[in-house]
Amino acid sequence: MNPNGDYVPFVRWPVEAEWALMKTGQVLGIMIYLLLTLAFILLFDRKVWAAVQIRKGPNVVGPFGLLQSFADFFKFVLKEIVIPAGANKTVFILAPLITFVLAFIGWAVIPFGNNIVISDLNVGILYLFAISSLGVYGIIMGGWASNSKYPFLGALRSAAQMVSYEVSIGFVIISVLLLVGSLNLSVIVDSQRDGIWMWHGFRIFNFAEFPSNILVGVTMLAMLVVFFVSALAETNRPPFDLPEAESELVAGYQVEYSSTPYLLFMIGEYLNIVLMCAMINILFLGGWHLPWGPLDNPALGFIFFGVKIWAVFFMFAMVKAIVPRYRYDQLMRLGWKIFLPTSLVAVIAIGYYVTFLAPGANATLAGG
């Protein structure tokens, strides 16, 4: 019974069925978009890497090698799945599946454009943080279930590495959401709609707030760098690809994997990298908005969001091509002794700005 006394049946099947069908359609659409993006971004990665080393890269399958990823896909799928005799079979199969699924469900809250989002969660950024902190399970389970020394060592390394860098990622996220005052990703993007001087990575150009723009600008630029490097470590990208360090651990946690399970690991890994690019974009680079003003057209915003993701991914690819691999103790030192204190100080600085200096902040140093 609703307040008017009308009878409301418990089962409102048509409405909910319609909703469920619509959401399923949206999810499928986003999945296909992501997989296609992934196919070309993999090729882009290899092309950039090749160009830095003055090679041509993949150029045989299709024009300019554009179909290389699809050829690779069929090769992976058609091979035999080898499960080692001593492996823990259930966990061994479950590990790549978990990596694969977790890489996809993070995209549920990503706003691709104005109002283009599957689930506009109020705690969107926390959801992303939670999902990315789960990513470590696929790697640990894969390494352990292989029942072999190299994968196990790789998995242990990666567990320590990912847990360490999550801490500084958390503080960077806190500094952004202190500035915005919301955990909703669409709100975070919309707070940067005015132009490049409002993008959190480039707040130093916001001269209307001089001199406090210096404090915020320098802090947030540092946070952008910390987030970028932590994202490299979190996704096991070079120079932090210690879990698979081929020169010492053969290939780390994925030594025993072949064909489709390996493909799932690889798709999951690259999808996480693209997700991190999207997070950098949303938190620091203004989401789908243009550098000189807002872009409220959903279709154009969708395209421009994609362009920005590719631009950030270009940085990831260049780092992979240029920077040599870190040693394990250097990695831990960077995470705990440099990034953690830096991001803590940044949170305090941004908190000071939001409380006392920001336009609309009514607190004064006297505590009034």
Next chain:
Amino acid sequence: MLAAIAFYVLAAVAIVSAIAVISARNPVHSVLFLILTFFTAAGLFVLLGAEFLAMLLVVVYVGAVAVLFLFVVMMLDVDFVELKQGFLSYLPVGFLIALALLGELGLVAVAATSANGAPLAIAPEGVSEITNAEAIGQVLYTQYLLVFQLAGLILFVAMIGAIVLTLRHRPGVKKQDIAAQVGRRRSQAVELKDIRPGQGLN
């Protein structure tokens, strides 16, 4: 309808995986089931409308605490057969503890429903308009500030204790001093020597 389906599926998975935590033969499987239990509990929180708590449960327990559990259990060389030896002898004690917990939960449930129909806790005015995170922040940093800071202090002391217990200073260990490396100048590292023929460098 969808919410009801989601609730029953999540509740069933939570109960089954909770039973599997104590009945699984392999301790690593136990921890994995524990993670599944945490995760479904987070799903139940979302159904209750407490999405902030759900995300914190996943971030803290699943993302950090359970990883360390898994880490430790994998590193231990556990004899599974020996581990299961004492299982039956501990069963009565475990049963008693479970009974006590059930009794306490029942007591709370009875008290909550029999207080003349009035709920024990009344949501303050305007709670429905603000988000979860804001609601928690408003009580955590005002009414429960002291408790909150004490909890933080206790955790901090525990952390320092763990570090002090395990920290060892061994003499003669070579360490990398990045500041010294970066601060090194050419004049300190390179020296040009004039070597005379037939005499060598001495």
